[in-house]
Amino acid sequence: MKQKEKVTIYDISKKLNISAATVSRALNQNPKISEKTRKLVAETALEMNYKQNRLAQALKSGRTNNVGIIVPYINRSFFSSVIRGIEEELTPHGYHVIICQSHEEVKNEIEQLNALLNTQIDGIFMSVSKTTKNTDHIKKALTENTPLVFFDRKIEVPGVSAVVLDDFKAGFMATEHLIKEGCKKIAHLSGDINLEIYKNRYEGYRDALKKYKLEYNPLHVIQTNSTIESGQQAVEQLWECDEKPDAIFSAGDYAALGAIQELKSRHIKIPEEVCVVGFSNEPFTKYMELPITSMDQTPQLMGKIAAQVFLEQVKGNQAVSIEKKVVLSPELFVRSSSARGVLKEIST
Amino acid sequence: MKQKEKVTIYDISKKLNISAATVSRALNQNPKISEKTRKLVAETALEMNYKQNRLAQALKSGRTNNVGIIVPYINRSFFSSVIRGIEEELTPHGYHVIICQSHEEVKNEIEQLNALLNTQIDGIFMSVSKTTKNTDHIKKALTENTPLVFFDRKIEVPGVSAVVLDDFKAGFMATEHLIKEGCKKIAHLSGDINLEIYKNRYEGYRDALKKYKLEYNPLHVIQTNSTIESGQQAVEQLWECDEKPDAIFSAGDYAALGAIQELKSRHIKIPEEVCVVGFSNEPFTKYMELPITSMDQTPQLMGKIAAQVFLEQVKGNQAVSIEKKVVLSPELFVRSSSARGVLKEIST
DNA sequence: TGTCAATATGTAATGGGTTACATCATCTTT
DNA sequence: AAAGATGATGTAACCCATTACATATTGACA
Numbered sequence: 001m002k003q004k005e006k007v008t009i010y011d012i013s014k015k016l017n018i019s020a021a022t023v024s025r026a027l028n029q030n031p032k033i034s035e036k037t038r039k040l041v042a043e044t045a046l047e048m049n050y051k052q053n054r055l056a057q058a059l060k061s062g063r064t065n066n067v068g069i070i071v072p073y074i075n076r077s078f079f080s081s082v083i084r085g086i087e088e089e090l091t092p093h094g095y096h097v098i099i100c101q102s103h104e105e106v107k108n109e110i111e112q113l114n115a116l117l118n119t120q121i122d123g124i125f126m127s128v129s130k131t132t133k134n135t136d137h138i139k140k141a142l143t144e145n146t147p148l149v150f151f152d153r154k155i156e157v158p159g160v161s162a163v164v165l166d167d168f169k170a171g172f173m174a175t176e177h178l179i180k181e182g183c184k185k186i187a188h189l190s191g192d193i194n195l196e197i198y199k200n201r202y203e204g205y206r207d208a209l210k211k212y213k214l215e216y217n218p219l220h221v222i223q224t225n226s227t228i229e230s231g232q233q234a235v236e237q238l239w240e241c242d243e244k245p246d247a248i249f250s251a252g253d254y255a256a257l258g259a260i261q262e263l264k265s266r267h268i269k270i271p272e273e274v275c276v277v278g279f280s281n282e283p284f285t286k287y288m289e290l291p292i293t294s295m296d297q298t299p300q301l302m303g304k305i306a307a308q309v310f311l312e313q314v315k316g317n318q319a320v321s322i323e324k325k326v327v328l329s330p331e332l333f334v335r336s337s338s339a340r341g342v343l344k345e346i347s348t
Numbered sequence: 349m350k351q352k353e354k355v356t357i358y359d360i361s362k363k364l365n366i367s368a369a370t371v372s373r374a375l376n377q378n379p380k381i382s383e384k385t386r387k388l389v390a391e392t393a394l395e396m397n398y399k400q401n402r403l404a405q406a407l408k409s410g411r412t413n414n415v416g417i418i419v420p421y422i423n424r425s426f427f428s429s430v431i432r433g434i435e436e437e438l439t440p441h442g443y444h445v446i447i448c449q450s451h452e453e454v455k456n457e458i459e460q461l462n463a464l465l466n467t468q469i470d471g472i473f474m475s476v477s478k479t480t481k482n483t484d485h486i487k488k489a490l491t492e493n494t495p496l497v498f499f500d501r502k503i504e505v506p507g508v509s510a511v512v513l514d515d516f517k518a519g520f521m522a523t524e525h526l527i528k529e530g531c532k533k534i535a536h537l538s539g540d541i542n543l544e545i546y547k548n549r550y551e552g553y554r555d556a557l558k559k560y561k562l563e564y565n566p567l568h569v570i571q572t573n574s575t576i577e578s579g580q581q582a583v584e585q586l587w588e589c590d591e592k593p594d595a596i597f598s599a600g601d602y603a604a605l606g607a608i609q610e611l612k613s614r615h616i617k618i619p620e621e622v623c624v625v626g627f628s629n630e631p632f633t634k635y636m637e638l639p640i641t642s643m644d645q646t647p648q649l650m651g652k653i654a655a656q657v658f659l660e661q662v663k664g665n666q667a668v669s670i671e672k673k674v675v676l677s678p679e680l681f682v683r684s685s686s687a688r689g690v691l692k693e694i695s696t
Numbered sequence: 697t698g699t700c701a702a703t704a705t706g707t708a709a710t711g712g713g714t715t716a717c718a719t720c721a722t723c724t725t726t
Numbered sequence: 727a728a729a730g731a732t733g734a735t736g737t738a739a740c741c742c743a744t745t746a747c748a749t750a751t752t753g754a755c756a
Contacts, residue, residue, distance in 0.1 A: 008742060019706050024743060034704060051492075055407045055468050056742035059711050064403065066446075066467070074431065074447070080423035087449070096463060098414075099422075099447040101435070115444060119414070120403050144399075228635065257635055264637070287576065287605055289612070289637045356712055367736050372713060382734060404712035407741050 007050045068098045068116035070126040085303020102129040110137045123147040130192045147313040151306045161324040163306040170330035171204020183247035187220040191251045201251045224255040231258025253278040275338035291335035355398045416446045416464035418474040433651020450477040458485040471495040478540045495661040499654045509672040511654040518678035519552020531595035535568040539599045572603040579606025601626040623686035639683035
């Protein structure tokens, strides 16, 4: 590679026989600079193809205009939509977004977090991995005074803002919907209970059963790892019970899909014999031959709000770090996998 | 926010009564530093919780250890897999990855590209948007001597390396597969012919028809925009022809899915009456009730190789910018949507 | 005409780390 | 013991933009 011959403000200042400070000020629209000089500098900069060195600027100002996002995976529709939301909100403010994947491993999460802090990021958005139990790395990040915002999957750390879904309500709504479809023995495919979101969905499920006076059968709750395979296995396990369920509320769409595949291979009719509800409203739920009812988490909105929370923290330049919690409402998209009546694809 | 009280090498040097240069050298494992000093500095740095300021380092060295990736969307399985491949290859070399989306708009592509160059990125990976016709912005990037590597969707710019799929071969293979299944009237759902990849797939299709002496019917080639809807519309249009196709080779999985949905709604049997082949091997193709035959582009490998090409360019610090073209072989995953015989889910 | 205010610009320090070159102490070698 | 080699460390310039403070210029007013 050839050396980059970068044009600096010094090159401009030499050419115009003025000081670099004046050039800098002129380029930054400092009102102390005369209109004439400002124009001259602007023209010369353009002519010489001057590009501001953001590194130098960042070093001086302490702000890089970069934010980091740590997610388990970028190719889950939910996460890429949140990212999109954050991006849309922050781009107009001049921020850039660095995306990191933890692949559900704390080890990676810690590495990525440290690397981001090292790169002098202005803020971090994060959805913790399934394997994150200890909060030391996050507390360490806080001591560096970098604003941190959790979204969706949070973990209790004092002083950290979070934008999450009302997963309890979502669990309740999904279960209630199944009850209203006439289901009495509703199984639940849970995710990793270590994560608050799955715990809350489970508790919403329990609460709905309680409210409608349905019996809770612990054998009907199976922990999955949100994959198709674990959904299949869950059905295998459920159908070994004496009492077979007549509905499945899965805390994830992939497990719901696996469950449906297994039910079909057992020639069990959906929704007539068993209703299925998934979670996340992944695009495929809509495309399936048998579209799957699913809970939408309004991910793009979640991203936007997380970004707004961040912007507030940055703007409010106080010595107090604000801890803000935002809870979003879920939205159920009822589709064929659980609609026994006439209604199809109706959002409540 | 509180001020960050950063520990610098000067703080360490003061504490130890040595010069900052010595500290810097000690931390960088410079062999001129005595073992004793090196150890002392390392311990003190740890103790004082010293973090290297990568901005300062980047400013000095001219290298940020960040690379940018510009893709149309991150939530297409293909792109997120390429990103994963790039990441895996570059992370061990200390690079970080900044991901940008063009959303298929040149306007965004140009903005993202400029923003990346401004941030003093060490290299750029890019898959051009559908709407990219003009190469000015890319040539401009080249004048800054930032290594640029195209992957998948390239555009002809002298001096730019590219890692692509053999789309011609892929088009040929898909068509040949359909012919071998006994199909005679094969329709093609093309993507935007403006993009080389779709042009090549189309030409591979033409070539296969020619080789097997099948008639080419221009009415059987429909341009889609890679969405479900456009796949549905394409089938509507095709079934208005006098001669109905007995197979569809779609240059994208989403259009293939739309086509299948439309065929089903017309009670046309797949694969008995019509065989369907998609492209990209999106995960959903496998999960469908009727799994879809699809062409795999080995995206993760593509990412890895693109990263290797980049590393070579950076390492070979010569004044010549190497232009390297790598062409990968596609892999067909045959599934029910086109398997009339016994075979299901066989990769060739 | 001298003084003050207002405007425009320059000087120099700063941010934090790297590194060419200089210096000094110690050890070899003859 | 002088001269040269080797190793360890210090000095200061540099990367580039920003900005507090200093200075210079001009015009207004008493």
